[in-house]
Structure formats: structure tokens, C-alpha cells
Amino acid sequence: MLRRDHKADLLRKVPLFSGCSKRELGKIAAIADEIDLREGKVLTRQGGPGREFFVLLEGSVDVVRDDERINTLGVGDFFGEMGLISQKPRNATITAISPVRTLVITETNFRRLLRDDPGISMKVLETVAARMPPADSD
Numbered sequence: 001m002l003r004r005d006h007k008a009d010l011l012r013k014v015p016l017f018s019g020c021s022k023r024e025l026g027k028i029a030a031i032a033d034e035i036d037l038r039e040g041k042v043l044t045r046q047g048g049p050g051r052e053f054f055v056l057l058e059g060s061v062d063v064v065r066d067d068e069r070i071n072t073l074g075v076g077d078f079f080g081e082m083g084l085i086s087q088k089p090r091n092a093t094i095t096a097i098s099p100v101r102t103l104v105i106t107e108t109n110f111r112r113l114l115r116d117d118p119g120i121s122m123k124v125l126e127t128v129a130a131r132m133p134p135a136d137s138d
Helices: 004-012 022-030 107-116 118-131
Strands: 033-037 042-044 052-058 061-065 068-073 093-096 100-106
Touching (some): 022 107, 022 118, 042 052
Antiparallel strands (some): 042 093, 052 100, 061 068
């Protein structure tokens, strides 16, 4: 099992959390569960609800959109971060192609953290806003 500070170091690399302090990353790490999944396990399904965020610790996954493999992710990669803050359906199916160990943050725990810590909430919202494409100005 990873210690909280090691989880925080991994989460620091996630753009969604880039504005967070060490203390705030520690709070986010505290809600990240470490889980093991078998080869063949579907972690997300295209069109399904986005309720978790994943950081891969071991193993690899295939990313499939519209029945076409578009990517393979491995150690250190992450996915599903927008599912924590939006109600949009998943845009790809992600399946373990080997045994996988991952950190998982659920939408419920993340929303509770944002409610309880407005500083983290503000930094996450600022990051999301900065990553959004500019609106058309017709």
C-alpha cells in the first residue's frame, strides 16, 4: 500500500490538481483508494456515467472509442478526471490488458472534499476554466 505522501506525489502530476498545495494534495490523496483489477476488467464504458478517476500504478489499459483502439495507457497515466466534475458520459471504454493496480477517486468522495475545502474547490475550478477552449465570439 502506498503512503499518503507517495499518492500525493502521483496526484501532483495530474493537470486537474496542478494548482494544489502539498497539504491539499495530501487531502486528495486521503480519498484515493488503491485497488487491484484483473486483466480484462472494464474500468469505464463509453457512454456510461463518469463516476471515478484513475491513476495507473501498475499494468496497462486499452482505450477504445467507437470500437477502435485509440491509445494504450501505462504506469503513471491517468484518466477520468473530468468525470469527477462533469456529468458528461464517458467518451471511451477502458479495459485492463494486464493485471492493473490503480488509485481510484470516486465522484462522491471528491465532491464531498470540494464542499468541505473551498480552497481545493477554487483551484480545481480555476484549472478547469483555464483548460476550456475559448467561446466563439459571434
